[in-house]
Amino acid sequence: MQRVISAIKKWWPDFNSTVGFFLLSVFLVWLKTYWAYKTKFSLGVSGSLQEFLLFLNPIPTAIILLGIALYFRGRIAYWLMLLINLVQTIWLFANILYYREFSDFLSLNIMNSGGSVENNLSKSIAGIIQGSDFLVFLDIIVLIVLLLTKVIKVDKTAVQKRFATLTTVFGILLMLVGYGISSKDRSGLLTRTFDNNYIVKYLGLNEYAAYNVFKTKQTADVKKEAKASDLDKIKQFVKNNSTLQNSVYFGKEKGKNVIMFHLESFQQFLIDYKVNGVEVTPNLNKFYHDQNTLAFDNFYNEVGQGKTADAEMMLETGLFGTASGSAMVNYGTSNTYQAVPAWLDQQGYTTAAFHGDVASFWNRDNTYKSWGYDYFFSKPYYKDADNASYNIGYGMKDKIFLQDAAKYVEQLPQPFYAKLITVTNHYPYDLDKQNISIEKTTTGDKTVDGYVQTARYLDQSFAEFLNWMKKSGLYDKSMIVLYGDHYGISENHPAAIAKLMGKSSVNKYDLANWQKVPFIVHAPGLQGGVNHTYGGEIDVMPTLLHLLGVSTANDVQFGQDLLATNRKQVVPFRNGDWVSAEYMKYGGNYYVTTTGTKINPKEDPRVKEIIEQTQAYVNKMLTYSDNVQTGDLLRFYTPEGFKKVKKSDYSYKKSDGLKLLKQMDKKQDTTLKDQHDQKSTMADYVTDAPELGGQPQTIQQASSSNSTSTDGAATDSATVDDSGAATDSTAVGQ
Template structure:
C-alpha cells in the first residue's frame, strides 16, 4: 500500500533538476527568471507579513500579486545587456538593491506604519545619531531572510555551481524584456486607476501607492513628489497666497467670549509629552495608575481637557507636531517640513507672535540642537533662546541620557536654572524624551510594573510613561514653590502615538478586546491636550479636534487676534467650531462619521458603515474629503512655496529676522545675565538674585544615589 506514495525528492535532487534545465538552454535567461521570481516572492510575502496595505476584493489582491513583477523585470533585465559572468553579478546586484529597499521599509514600517521617503532619507544627518538603539529593537531575525537567496546565488557563482552563459542573449531579446516590464507596469497602472481614480493626484496615503503600484514604484513616485516640493518655491507667486488666504478667511470662527483673553499676560508653559497617548490617562496596571500626576492635572477644575483630540502627524512625527503646534500648518506628505524648509522659510509662529507682544520665548530640549533641524528652524520661528544639550552639563554623562537626550527628571530639574532667569511674561516649551521608543529605561529608574502582553516593544511603555509622569509632578511642585504656578497657563500635548498599529495583538490586550478593528486603531490615535490656568473654567471637553487646532485655541485664551494669520486649524472653543479632523494621510474624523484605513465608521458607536448603505454618510464623506484634500494641499503649498514671504498686508505681525538669534551657549548665558538688569522681571531678579533651585526636589537616582523603585512618591489612588 505504501508503495503508492512516491518518495519526496531531496533538495539536492531538486537543485540538480533545476541546474540541468538551466544548463541545457539559455542559462542566463533562466538565471534572470530565477531572480525575478525570488524578488517577487519575498516582496509579496512581506506585503502580507509586515505591511498593512488593506487590500480588499479580487482586483486589489490581483494588483498586490502583480505589482512586484514589472520593476523586478526592468531592473534585472539590465543584466541581459551584459555577457559572461558580469551579467550574473549585475543580476545579483539588482536583486540586492531591491532587497535592501524592502528590508529598510520593513523596519521603518514596523515602527511608523509608513514607508521610507526621500525626505526622511535626506534628514538622516538630523536624526540618525539617535536611531541605532531604536533600529536594534525593531529588527526581527526573520527580516534577514530577504538576503538568504542572494547569499546562495553568490555562493553558486563563486564556487562555479552554475554554467556561465558566455555568449549572453541577443540585444533584441534584452530590449523586448525591458519593454515587457514597462508594459506590465502600464497594465498595473491602468487597472489601479480604474479601481481608484486620481491615485497619483489626490492620494495622501503612501499605503495606497504601494498597494496599487508597488514598493519600487512608490520610490519613484516619492522621488518625483520630493523634486516637485523642491521646485515649488521657484514657481510660487503672490497670487498663490492670495487664493489660500481667501480660503483661510472663510474658515475663521468667532471667539468664545467666555474664554477670550482670560489668560492674557500670563507665562505660557508648553509641555511636550513625547509619544504619549490618551489611553494612558486613568489607565491602571495591577490596580495602580500609570500617570497619577497627569490624571490629577487632567481632572483639575481649572484644566480644559480634550478627550477626543487626535495626533495628525505624517512622516515628520515629532517635528510635524511642532509645526502644527507652533504654526497651525500641517507637516508634509513626505519627509519633515522642519528639516527641509525650517532654515529658510518665513513663518507666522507662536514664539514670534508672542515675542512681538512682549514675551520672552525659549525652547528647552536635552538633546543636540541639530535634531530635526531645530537649531535653524527655531530661529525662523522666533525663539529668543534655545537651551539644547550644550546648556546641560549632565548631558555629557552617558547614564544620565536615554536614547534621545537627558532623562526627563534630570532635564526638567536642570531646566529650572534657566526658567528662573527668563524675564516675565515668558513662553517656555519643554520637550520631554524619556517616553520614546523603544521605551527602555535602566532598572534604577523603574518603579512601575510592565504590562504582560508578551510584546517587548509594548510592555515597557507604561514604565517610561510613569517615569515621565513622576518628572512632571516634580516640575509642578517646584513651580508652585517658586511662585510661577499661579501666574502661568500650562499647555500639555502628546505629539504622536507611542504604540504603532503594527502591534495589534498587544493593543487588543491593553484595551481588553479579543481583536482590534480600524475603528479601534483610529481611537488609538488620540493624544492628550490640556490647558490649565489658575482662573480658567475647566472640565472634560468632548469636542473633536487635532494638533492643527492648538495654536488658534491658545491664541483665543491669550487674547491675541489672529484674523490676518494664515492658519489651517480653528479655535476649538469657538461656538461655531464643527470638529472636522483631517489626518495627514487623507483620512478624517468628525463627530458623526470617520474614515480610517479606507473604511467608514459611525464615530459614536464604532459600527462600520458603507457609502452605499448610508445616504447621509455619502453626502458628508464627499464634502469632508474635498475639504480635507484642500486644506492639506493648501498647507503643503504654503510650506513648499514659502508663500508667507509674500504676505505684506499684516499689521499685527512682522516677519522674524533670523539674524537676531544666536543659540551658542556663551551668547545665551550672556543675554540672560544682561536681562536680569535691563528687564528685572524674572523670578531670580524678583528674588533679589537668590536662586530658587533648592526648591526643586527630584528622586532621580542618578542625582541622589537611590533607586526609583524604593523612592516612588507617586499616587496610586483610584478615581
C-alpha cells in the same frame, strides 16, 4: 513518465545560461518582496483584485532593473544582476525596519534628513529588528555561493540585444497594465491619495520610490514657480472657515507665562489607566481632573512622516506637516513663518525652547530661528549632559533634563513662553531598573509592554517640575499646557492594543480612536473641565493665542479655536482620513463616530453628501497647507501687527545664549530670580533621580483602596460643553 521529464527539461530554464540566471533572479526578487508584503507590512489588501495586484507588482521592476544586466555579457552580467538585487534588497530591508516603527515607507526627504534623526537611532534599530528580516538577503547569499562553487556556471555568450530590449519593453508594459488596473480600482491613485500604503499596495515598493523622487523634485520646482496670487484662494478658504472668539475665554490668560510640556509618544488612553490596580500616571491624572484644567478628550494627533516634527509644526504655525518627509527639515531653514514664538515675542514675551539632545535633531537649530525663538537650550547647555547614566534613548532622562532646564527658566524675563520637550517616553521604552516604579503590561509584545514604565517616569518628572513651580511662585503666574505629540504604540500591534483596551480584537474604528493624545491647559482661576469637542494638533495655535488675547483673524493658519462656539469639529489626518463629531473615515471604512457603527455612505443620500463635503474640506485643507509649505507662500504676506522674523537675529550657541541672558537681566528685573532678590530657586527643586543621589525606585503595588481594574477610574470633575459652559458631571477615563 519519460515524456513528462523531457517536457520539464524543455521548458525548465537552464540556469547556466545568462537568461536562466536572470529568470531565477527575477523569481527570487519577486518571492522575497511578496513575502515581505504579506508578513512585514500592513497594506490593507481586500478583495481578489487587490490580492492579484499585490502578487503582480514586484515583477515589472524586477524585470526592468535586472534586465539591465542582459545588455552585458559574461561575468559582468551575472555580478551586475547580483548588485541590482542587493540594492533592491537593501531598500526593502530598510523599509521593513522603518515601517515597523512608523507605519510608513521611507521617502527621499527622510533619507536626506537622516542626520537629524540618526542620533541614538542604533538603539531603536536594535529593538526594531527581527531575525526573520534578514531572510530577504538569503537568495543573494545562495546565488553567490552557487556561482563561486560553479554549481551555476557563468555563460560567456552575449544575449541578443533584441531579446534584452524586448525584455525591458515587456517589463514596462507589465507595469503599465498594473497601473491601469490599479487606477480603475482606486481612481486618482497618484493625484489624490495622501497615504503611501496605497501606492505600495497597488504599484509596488520600487514604483513608490520612483514616484517619491518625482514628487520631491516637483515640490522643489513648485517653490521656484510660486507667486503671491497663489495665496489668494488660500486666504479666502481660511477666512470662510474662521471661528468666533469665545467671550468667556478670549484674553483670560493675557500676560501670563506659558509653559508647554511636549509629552513624547504619550497617548490619551494612559490618563486614568491602571496596571494591576496601580495608576500609570497618578500626577497627570490629578492635573487632568483639576477644576482649573481644561482637558480635551477627543483630541487627535495629526502627524505624518515627520512625527514629532510635524506635531511641533502644527502647534507653532497652524500648518500641517507635508505629505512627504519632515517640513521642519525640508523647509524650516528657508521658509517664512508666522509662528507662536514670533507672535508672542512681539507681544513682549521672552521665548525659549528646551531639549535634552543635540540642537540639530529635526533641524530645530534652524527651524526655531524661522519661528522666532529667542533661546534654544539644547544639550550643550546642561551640566554633564554627555554622562552616559544621564541619557537614555533620544536624549537626557526627563528628571535630569527638567531640573537642568529649570535653572534657565528662572532666568527668563517674564512673561515668557517656554516649551519643554521630554524624550524618555520614546520607543523602545527602555528604562534602567533603578528608575522603574510600575510593572510592565502583559500583552506579550516586547515592543509594547515597557511603555507604561517610561510613561510613569515621565509622570514623575512632570510632578517634580510642577512642585518646583508651586514652591518658587511661578505656578500662580503661568498657564501650563501639555500635549502628546503622537502615538506611542503603532497600530501595527493590534493584538497588544486589544489587550490594553480590554477587547478580544480591534477594528479600524478602534485604531482611529487610538490616535487620541492629551491636550491639557491649566491656569489658576481658569474655568476648567473635560471638553468633548473634536479637534487635533492643528487647532492648538489659535486656541492658545486666543486665551492670551492675541487674535488670529488675519493669520494664514488652518486650525480652529477649540473653545469657539462655531467650530467645524473636523479632524483631518495627514493621509486624508478624518474624524468629525458625526462620522469617521479611517482605513477606507466609514463609521458613526459616537457608536462605532460601520456604515456604507452609498446607502443613505444624506450621509453620502455629508461625507463627500467633509472629504472635500479635508482634501482642500491638506492641499492648501502643502501649497503654503512647498511654495513658501508666507513670504508674500505679512499679517497686520506682525513683524517679519529675521533669522540672522538669533544664535543658539551656548556662549551667545548665556550672554543674552545677562544682557536681558540688566534691562529687565522681571525674572524669577529677580523676584527672589537675585537668589536661585533651585533649592526648591526636589528630584528623586538616583543618578543625582536620589533613592532608586521600587515597583509600586496596588493599595487596598485601588481598584483591580485595568480601566481608568471614574473621577469627579466638571465637563465643558462645546459652547464653553461648565456643567457638573462625572468624567470617566479611557
